Amino acid sequence: MAKTGGYSRAATTPTLSSLDFALDRGSPVPLYYQLAQQLEAAIEHGQLAPGNLLGNEIDLSVRLGLSRPTVRQAIQSLVDKGLLVRRRGVGTQVVHSQVKRPLELSSLYDDLEAAGQAPATQVVRNETVPASADVAAALGLAEGGQVTVLERLRSTYGQPVAFLCNYLPAGLLDLDTARLESTGLYRLMRSAGITLHSARQTIGARSATTEEAALLDEQEGTALLTMQRTAYDDTGRPVEYGTHIYRASRYAFDFQLLVRP
Amino acid sequence: MAKTGGYSRAATTPTLSSLDFALDRGSPVPLYYQLAQQLEAAIEHGQLAPGNLLGNEIDLSVRLGLSRPTVRQAIQSLVDKGLLVRRRGVGTQVVHSQVKRPLELSSLYDDLEAAGQAPATQVVRNETVPASADVAAALGLAEGGQVTVLERLRSTYGQPVAFLCNYLPAGLLDLDTARLESTGLYRLMRSAGITLHSARQTIGARSATTEEAALLDEQEGTALLTMQRTAYDDTGRPVEYGTHIYRASRYAFDFQLLVRP
DNA sequence: CAGTGGTCTAGACCACTGT
DNA sequence: CAGTGGTCTAGACCACTGT
Numbered sequence: 001m002a003k004t005g006g007y008s009r010a011a012t013t014p015t016l017s018s019l020d021f022a023l024d025r026g027s028p029v030p031l032y033y034q035l036a037q038q039l040e041a042a043i044e045h046g047q048l049a050p051g052n053l054l055g056n057e058i059d060l061s062v063r064l065g066l067s068r069p070t071v072r073q074a075i076q077s078l079v080d081k082g083l084l085v086r087r088r089g090v091g092t093q094v095v096h097s098q099v100k101r102p103l104e105l106s107s108l109y110d111d112l113e114a115a116g117q118a119p120a121t122q123v124v125r126n127e128t129v130p131a132s133a134d135v136a137a138a139l140g141l142a143e144g145g146q147v148t149v150l151e152r153l154r155s156t157y158g159q160p161v162a163f164l165c166n167y168l169p170a171g172l173l174d175l176d177t178a179r180l181e182s183t184g185l186y187r188l189m190r191s192a193g194i195t196l197h198s199a200r201q202t203i204g205a206r207s208a209t210t211e212e213a214a215l216l217d218e219q220e221g222t223a224l225l226t227m228q229r230t231a232y233d234d235t236g237r238p239v240e241y242g243t244h245i246y247r248a249s250r251y252a253f254d255f256q257l258l259v260r261p
Numbered sequence: 262m263a264k265t266g267g268y269s270r271a272a273t274t275p276t277l278s279s280l281d282f283a284l285d286r287g288s289p290v291p292l293y294y295q296l297a298q299q300l301e302a303a304i305e306h307g308q309l310a311p312g313n314l315l316g317n318e319i320d321l322s323v324r325l326g327l328s329r330p331t332v333r334q335a336i337q338s339l340v341d342k343g344l345l346v347r348r349r350g351v352g353t354q355v356v357h358s359q360v361k362r363p364l365e366l367s368s369l370y371d372d373l374e375a376a377g378q379a380p381a382t383q384v385v386r387n388e389t390v391p392a393s394a395d396v397a398a399a400l401g402l403a404e405g406g407q408v409t410v411l412e413r414l415r416s417t418y419g420q421p422v423a424f425l426c427n428y429l430p431a432g433l434l435d436l437d438t439a440r441l442e443s444t445g446l447y448r449l450m451r452s453a454g455i456t457l458h459s460a461r462q463t464i465g466a467r468s469a470t471t472e473e474a475a476l477l478d479e480q481e482g483t484a485l486l487t488m489q490r491t492a493y494d495d496t497g498r499p500v501e502y503g504t505h506i507y508r509a510s511r512y513a514f515d516f517q518l519l520v521r522p
Numbered sequence: 523c524a525g526t527g528g529t530c531t532a533g534a535c536c537a538c539t540g541t
Numbered sequence: 542c543a544g545t546g547g548t549c550t551a552g553a554c555c556a557c558t559g560t
Contacts, residue, residue: 066550085495085497086527086528088558091525093496096497200515202516203464203486204512204513223509224466235356248466252465328530329532334530350539351540
């Protein structure tokens, strides 16, 4: 194989070298972030195909007029997203199968809306009560501490999808029934300045009781999907505990997992 | 408030300043990783309590004899794990509620073993067949391409827990029935040098058919938990597609989610 | 052996936070 | 205003990979 320095290097990056990245140093958007977004766009639009090598970091930084750490920061953020793979001694490649959706703390409302299903919510209960032992434990409160309990029936096209029971520390945010019927709980929390950071979820299944079947327009004994979740804000304080049941005929959990090394 | 440089700074880090971190520059373990592990241990053992401030990065780097980027790299890895929170202008704190388990691509075998349940596996089917359309699509193969199909019944204490059906590209690894009965599929894959990187999972529920009920020692119509998963290696190639059913009375999925900003 | 990413240094300036 | 983390530079040496 013929080998000339510049030529062979260019040959490993047929598409990347022809892309131009526009970096704006006047912008408040960090340079590494500008680069990451443009690389992501190039991957998404197929200009960088799966398996393509990116070219080494040093060349890339020289070509872009950036320092190597800045280029690495951009690349690392895409590695974290699962779009690129790095191998020492080999190079940085676009992954073969793209991760479509990163793992997210799923919001039923957002999921249904994203699927074009126009979710509707009926608030069945919205009051402040003393916490039972299990709720207090989940929310890190003293037993008998005040919590707001919400019960909501969520439907699409006039058919119930899920029955949601949630507990929140009283006074954490304003839980207006009208607003709860027009949007999701997590959106309300976000707009109140609460940043969700992590959650612990348990997903299981069981047969519907008579009451549950009636609520969800199913027959007694039908298989239901169940979820319990405690969500934490960015300081690690529990902000929400929920027990949900879903009609298995109308809903399933869809996850994209990334394995962190 | 009395304020003397050294004193007030020490006051914000009552515990950290009394901890000593032992960094070994002769070790092949990176310095940032040594620091991260010692910080993590200090958090786990309660020497750094939830809400404690870590002290600013500059001081920390001077005290440890490290550069600031190295200290930042250690801190960032714990922020990624959900153990620390950083706020510009405020500082770095230990989160209030610790993330017990990071999100993982769960292996039923490992989960059961970790719970002290001594899982046993019976291989019901292990053969190479042409791929059906759905299996070929999931694995990115041509329809009719060769795939290995595995059917396994997993039990603990002599009672079935799940029935697992998996498809893998033929020849990807040696799937010895005896080894499959003594360990989990993911462990076999790891020991064959396959690094799992991401997966797409769907979790749902449905009623057991007569055959499924018989397999799992349940009654027809019982609620079952179902999972479909396609797993990808670190280059993004699909390496496994599975359809699993679980006895809801004996198993539930337990997840720890981190929300990436 | 050449080429790659992994780690590390010693700075600099800035944006944001809370008093 | 002082203190914090966020971004960025311009290097250095090393470990690993594949030929």
